[in-house]
Amino acid sequence: MSIKVTIGNKEYFPGINQIKYEGLDSKNPLAFKYYDENKIVAGKPMKDHFRFAIAYWHTFCNEGDDPFGPGPQNLPWLKSSDDMQKAKDKLDAAFEFISKLGAPFYCFHDVDMAPDGDTVKETADNLKKLVELAAKKQEESGVKLLWGTANVFSNGRYTNGASTNPDFHVLTCAAHQVKGAIEATVALGGENYVFWGGREGYYTLLNTQMKREQEHLAMFLKQARDYGRKIGFKGTYLIEPKPMEPTKHQYDFDSATVIGFLNKYGLADDFKINIENNHATLAGHTFAHEVQVAADAGMLGSLDINQGDPYNGWDTDEFLYNLYDAVHLMLVLLQEGGLNKGGMNFDAKVRRSSLDLEDIFIAHISSMDTLARGLIIADNILKNSDYLKMKKERYASYDSGDGKKFEEGKLKLDELAALAEKLGEPARRSGKQELYESIINQYIK
Ligand code: XLS
Ligand code: NI
Ligand code: NI
Secondary structure (H helix, E strand, C coil), rough: CCCCCCCCCCCCCCCCCCCECCCCCCCCCCEEECCCCCEEECEEEEEHHCCCCEEHHHHHCCCCCCCEEECCCCHHHCCCCCCHHHHHHHHHHHHHHHHHCCCEEEEEEEEHHHHCCCCCCHHHHHHHHHHHHHHHHHHHHHEEEEEECCCCCCCHHHHHCCCHHHCCCHHHHHHHHHHHHHHHHHCCCCCCEECCCCCCCEEEEEHCHHHHHHHHHHHHHHHHHHHHHHCCCCEEEEEECCCCCCCEECCCCCCCHHHHHHHHHHCCCCEEEEEEEEHHHHCCHHHHHHHHHHCCCCCEEEECEEEECCCCCCCCCCCCCHHHHHHHHHHHHHCCCCCCCCCECCCCCCCCCCCCCCCHHHHHHHHHHHHHHHHHHHHHHHCCCCHHHHHHHCCCCCCHHHHHHCCCCCCCCHHHHHHHHCCCCCCCCCCCCCHHHHHHHHHCC
């Protein structure tokens, strides 16, 4: 393991040591059955396909609260009545968990790591203190920062948006937070910086100048980009699309919408997309679709790994255990050359009734195994089945002759029309969807 177990003043997960790969015959819930980090699959170690990251907010800040009551999970690192001490205990617990799991990365919002002060300045100073401590933890454990971000959606001041707020004063507060979070990301060597437009959208057009709000969003992103570059941030900026939650009309609806926005406002060189499975399904898309759209635009940045509940319409952020989703995702990733500097961040929470501390380990292990299994299956499909050949042959009429000329722009519309007369009625060709589906199932074993 390249990650070293790091325990703070108190051990929060006693009895759990570093999680090991034990293979398929193991019945140990605290062991990997498929994720064997150094095993070479499709030309590189498994861990490099995934670059797994732990989400600070769900795993260390959230005790399972829902609209009907406070969280019952009783996390032992959230006990201190002193906010700064609580943040330090949380940091200890976070690095103990991440290093015992052997995950190479983590992700955080400013407010996950440090408590609010009485003023924006005090809040920023709190974050600076915690970032110094986090830097030491990173060094001790070898765990790195996949991305940092600012939470400019929870505080009540952002009710009508952050950078799209109709009140300029609110926008300046968002700027203060984003500046601090970019500085923190740079100080911690973060490889990416994320913008999820939590409340960037609107509820009713009756009170909204939509064009103006979107121009403000673009201008804000430009200023954030330039500030980051000025202070030495060399990584990728990521926009995370999500439709219809929390606002009725979210501006960053899905990958295609974000790509259009980035191109329109000249941000395409610095920004890519962070795609989350549950956000894709809320937008009426599959995860694989969203990833393919981003990859086709050269804007595949990173992934938030989770899954939704197929029977309701909000963001349940469950741990991904759906093997189909994993296989379909890995098929796209393998064909598109992988995630590069992105990774797979577990933006997921255990269910409210999962009350044992070991459940957090089990949840992550289960998802890591699901994805590892998806990788092995997808690699097998691509190497050994007729899948790729079938897909290629479907488009073979464009590989040579007039089809190729068309692709090269060498046939005008009237020339194409003349060909129709010459060639006559085309033969009907089956899309073979059921055959494709049965091949995928045949290899899921
Ligand atoms: C919420 C988002 C959020 C982002 C980071 O739905 O997924 O957690 O990933 O702000
Ligand atoms: Ni997310
Ligand atoms: Ni989500």
